[in-house]
Amino acid sequence: MDQQMDIYVNEEGPFGYSSKRKSLAKSSENIYESLEPNRTGPALSSAEDVKKSSCRAAAVGQGVLSLLLLTGLITLVHLFTKGNSEWEMKMALLHNSFTNLTQERDQLQTRYTNLTEGRDQLQTSYTILNQERDQLQTSYNILNQERYQFQKRIEDMTKEITDLRKKLQDLSNKQEWVYLSGSFYHVSSTKKKSWQGSRDDCVQKGADLVIINSREEQEFIRRFPKPMWIGLTDKETEGRWKWVDGTLLTQSYWMHLEPNGRLSRDEDCAEISNNFLSNSWNDDLCNIEKFWICEMTSPLYMARFVRGEQSEITDYVNLPEPSARSVGQDGGVTAAGSGGKLYRLVAVSFGLLCVLQVAVNISLHLYSFYSKTPDEAFNCTNLRSELITFDRFSQQGWVYFRRSFYYFSTEQSSWQKGRADCQQREADLVIINSKQEQDFTRQFNKVSWIGLIPKRANGTWKWVDDTLLTQSYWSPGEPNGFGGRDEDCVETRFLDRENSWNDIPCTDQNFWICEKMIEL
Structure with a gap:
């Protein structure tokens, strides 16, 4: 019993596993030892x-x-x-x-x-x-x-x-100034002067005696039916003819056997002598008194010349030479003059500048200038339109005088056909409102229709714009319905007189004058 108790000795001790084995071994040994004796x-x-x-x-x-x-x-x-x-x-x-x-x-x-x-x-x-x-x-x-x-x-x-x-x-607005191809021309009408006196008068007007540079200008000038001084002289060197601007004569229109210093006279000045000849120049004594013609280059045309562009005078309308002009369907002449190109150039250039100004103002948001832009654009547009209109009529060969363009036909027709031609050209037969205009129309030495017709109600006369005739230039004894004829249309016939109007049947054949008012 004690041995058995020894077997379980330290069984409950912590971590007693090795002790337990030792006890078991010892018990076994005791068992076997006790068994043997x-x-x-x-x-x-x-x-x-x-x-x-x-x-x-x-x-x-x-x-x-x-x-x-x-x-x-x-x-x-x-x-x-x-x-x-x-x-x-x-x-x-x-x-x-x-x-x-x-x-x-x-x-x-x-x-x-x-x-x-x-x-x-x-x-x-x-x-x-x-x-x-x-x-x-x-x-x-x-x-x-x-x-x-x-x-x-x-x-x-x-x-x-x-x-x-x-x-x-x-x-x-000045009397007797006529515009053609970049120049204004003034023909003296009341006094005669020597060549030098004539030139002095032109200089006082801001012009000089005319310089003729082309056949067209020669034809234009010789249509004034009077002998006139021109700006050509050989005072400095005999036989060496020069214009008043100092340029040498290169293209001349001397009459046959001229210049000749007739009777050994010192004929050092040139004139337009015989207006019925294409070559109408004559040399004469400078102290003889004659009419004269002044020329003033348009400031715009001069500006073009200063910029080095070629300047030619090529667009007078009523010339008969077909080689110099292109003839329209009605026999009128269309010209391509450089004076017209000048106004087109100015109009386009100024228009572009106006557009550029508006574009710059908008792109840069220039608010301070916004109030000015519409007026500037309006002024640019108006001016451009005016110059383009001026250019169009100028290059078609119309002559500018006192705020109107005038077209002188080169063929003859009835009064009604003449008026129809004017209306097709955006104009009408001429309306003569002043003595200056009357003198201007008769200077071209053509019997021509004017825009005057009778008013049937009471026999008074009226213009084609329906205004009544208030200032007239009837020739003595006119209007008279000569020979009981129905003379219902008016012509300028007696061109050597201030009062040159005559009534005539409307079916007769005459040249005609168109007028287009241009306000500049």
């Missing part, structure tokens, strides 16, 4: 019982231990298996997380690279925009300066054209 007698059965009990107890203990060990192993295997599965799951999750993180890292790296490139591009764009801003600022400053310069130029040009318009109006 007691092999005889009654003690043998007790020993066997003890031995059997001890073996049984050992077997039971080992079974329990084996069971516990198996349970522990099963538990450990279960726990290991469970832990391994969880570990594998965690590893899988970690691997997935790693993969995702790697992808996110790569994406972040790509985004970083893109952002870096974008930053560099933005920096480059910022630098470029800075440069463009500086360039735009510079351009703005330059445009501002140019705007002021253009504004100044437009103001100067507006003033210049206003002055030129005033000069043109002043010239057109």
